[in-house]
Amino acid sequence: xxxxxxxxxxxxxxxxxxxxxxxxxxxxxxxxxxxxxxxxxxxxxxxxxxxxxxxxxxxxxxxxxxxxxxxxxxxxxxxxxxxxxxxxxxxxxxxxxxxxxxxxxxxxxxxxxxxxxxxxxxxxxxxxxxxxxxxxxxxxxxxxxxxxxxxxxxxxxxxxxxxxxxxxxxxxxxxxxxxxxxxxxxxxxxxxxxxxxxxxxxxxxxxxxxxxxxxxxxxxxxxxxxxxxxxxxxxxxxxxxxxxxxxxxxxxxxxxxxxxxxxxxx
Amino acid sequence: xxxxxxxxxxxxxxxxxxxxxxxxxxxxxxxxxxxxxxxxxxxxxxxxxxxxxxxxxxxxxxxxxxxxxxxxxxxxxxxxxxxxxxxxxxxxxxxxxxxxxxxxxxxxxxxxxxxxxxxxxxxxxxxxxxxxxxxxxxxxxxxxxxxxxxxxxxxxxxxxxxxxxxxxxxxxxxxxxxxxxxxxxxxxxxxxxxxxxxxxxxxxxxxxxxxxxxxxxxxxxxxxxxxxxxxxxxxxxxxxxxxxxxxxxxxxxxxxxxxxxxxxxxxxxxxxxx
Numbered sequence: 001x002x003x004x005x006x007x008x009x010x011x012x013x014x015x016x017x018x019x020x021x022x023x024x025x026x027x028x029x030x031x032x033x034x035x036x037x038x039x040x041x042x043x044x045x046x047x048x049x050x051x052x053x054x055x056x057x058x059x060x061x062x063x064x065x066x067x068x069x070x071x072x073x074x075x076x077x078x079x080x081x082x083x084x085x086x087x088x089x090x091x092x093x094x095x096x097x098x099x100x101x102x103x104x105x106x107x108x109x110x111x112x113x114x115x116x117x118x119x120x121x122x123x124x125x126x127x128x129x130x131x132x133x134x135x136x137x138x139x140x141x142x143x144x145x146x147x148x149x150x151x152x153x154x155x156x157x158x159x160x161x162x163x164x165x166x167x168x169x170x171x172x173x174x175x176x177x178x179x180x181x182x183x184x185x186x187x188x189x190x191x192x193x194x195x196x197x198x199x200x201x202x203x204x205x206x207x208x209x210x211x212x213x214x215x216x217x218x219x220x221x222x223x224x225x226x227x228x229x230x231x232x233x234x235x236x237x238x239x240x241x242x243x244x245x246x247x248x249x250x251x252x253x254x255x256x257x258x259x260x261x262x263x264x265x266x
Numbered sequence: 267x268x269x270x271x272x273x274x275x276x277x278x279x280x281x282x283x284x285x286x287x288x289x290x291x292x293x294x295x296x297x298x299x300x301x302x303x304x305x306x307x308x309x310x311x312x313x314x315x316x317x318x319x320x321x322x323x324x325x326x327x328x329x330x331x332x333x334x335x336x337x338x339x340x341x342x343x344x345x346x347x348x349x350x351x352x353x354x355x356x357x358x359x360x361x362x363x364x365x366x367x368x369x370x371x372x373x374x375x376x377x378x379x380x381x382x383x384x385x386x387x388x389x390x391x392x393x394x395x396x397x398x399x400x401x402x403x404x405x406x407x408x409x410x411x412x413x414x415x416x417x418x419x420x421x422x423x424x425x426x427x428x429x430x431x432x433x434x435x436x437x438x439x440x441x442x443x444x445x446x447x448x449x450x451x452x453x454x455x456x457x458x459x460x461x462x463x464x465x466x467x468x469x470x471x472x473x474x475x476x477x478x479x480x481x482x483x484x485x486x487x488x489x490x491x492x493x494x495x496x497x498x499x500x501x502x503x504x505x506x507x508x509x510x511x512x513x514x515x516x517x518x519x520x521x522x523x524x525x526x527x528x529x530x531x532x533x534x535x536x537x538x539x540x
Contacts, residue, residue, distance in 0.1 A: 052432070055432075076436075083429050083432070083433065085429060090529065091528045100447070104434065132527075133528075
């Protein structure tokens with residue numbers, strides 16, 4: 001397999017009164033072309049920061065990131081990003097929000113309009129092309145932003161807790177949708193999440209990150225047949241993966257067993 | 267529309283009752299004020315040169331219609347010229363301030379600081395510099411009305427979400443694209459807020475200019491009427507000036523509704539509840 005992304009000893013420190021605070025400490029990770037990798041960790045473990053450093057939107061304090069043959073120094077544009085919020089432009093219709101990708105890149109819009117229609121149909125938004133974001137629910141808005149990230153057919157898709165703000169049912173549906181999209185297009189996907197089950201359900205490999213400083217705690221290949229269904233979550237194999245990861249979070253103090261909170265006294 | 271779509275109309279519990287249109291409320295309130303005014307003048311027997319009854323004001327308005335409307339037209343010209351200058355200079359300076367750190371550090375504090383100077387106090391200076399013609403009035407209208415525009419435009423241009431800038435840069439947007447596709451549309455609601463404050467200020471500015479020294483305009487008529495104790499003419503002048511001010515404001519309001527339909531402030535205006 002060809003290497004899509006090579007992250008080598010990447011570090012991010014923030015200056016503070018007492019010296020530097022490590023947000024991300026010496027993270028090294030290779031991602032293969034077409035691989036679906038989940039970055040899993042608690043809030044504030046630097047997983048989103050790592051993603052933003054990959055896109056060249058946040059400067060790194062050390063290390064190198066290489067995507068394909070390019071070393072990431074400034075903003076890297078040969079990718080699509082799905083942000084935590086839908087991040088749509090309120091003044092544009094659904095279609096114009098999706099086409100923004102083409103407009104900014106200065107590409108010929110004619111062939112892409114067709115593709116935009118196809119993408120919107122694929123995520124169930126046919127007929128909403130001329131609506132504005134405020135007329136859509138949160139789940140629908142996030143679907144529009146997925147279409148926008150895919151429109152120019154980038155080889156790499158970065159997703160930064162894309163479904164974190166959505167209700168559980170919408171999230172389930174979008175998880176299945178994103179698997180379909182990935183299986184059809186074989187893009188390299190890096191998916192940041194704080195949900196153990198989301199990570200196990202979607203990923204080929206789950207990168208478990210430790211809390212402050214953000215380091216790679218474990219790399220867990222997920223060997224479950226595809227396409228995975230929501231019911232996959234109830235299988236023993238899935239449960240074993242989830243249990244193993246949960247055990248790590250308990251060990252690191254991210255999760256506490258019931259009854260362990262006795263030392264906290266009012 | 268599927269169940270997931272957000273409904274764009276809502277029926278309140280009073281949907282079956284007769285609805286009073288929104289524009290009726292201020293008119294009804296005005297009728298009440300005029301009624302109180304009329305009754306008050308009669309009951310307390312107020313002299314007409316102190317407070318004329320409403321009908322006397324209306325009579326004065328019709329009797330002096332030609333001179334009042336011509337004067338208003340002249341003043342309107344000053345207002346519009348001053349306001350136009352404010353929009354051009356205010357938005358232009360705001361863009362410059364937001365794009366260049368050095369201007370933000372040097373020019374912006376001076377502009378903010380200059381607002382402490384009472385413009386009414388420096389208006390006579392303009393007469394010395396520019397005479398009694400239309401120029402000093404336009405300049406005073408501009409001076410009073412450009413501040414709200416520059417402040418609101420600077421705030422609007424600055425208050426863009428970091429994620430939107432990330433999005434722009436991940437698409438390889440040029441600085442011009444970031445400005446015209448992201449920052450400027452994002453700033454439109456704030457800019458319109460500034461325009462509304464500015465147009466009312468421009469009316470004040472034009473009148474102040476005419477008070478200082480003028481041979482034309484509604485401000486001059488007000489001064490003369492005041493001097494002659496023609497209080498009914500004074501009130502007629504104030505009425506016509508107020509109507510023009512409200513109409514100017516409403517024109518901007520209508521443009522705002524069309525331009526930023528997408529914004530939450532407009533949606534609430536249209537009675538859409540999310």
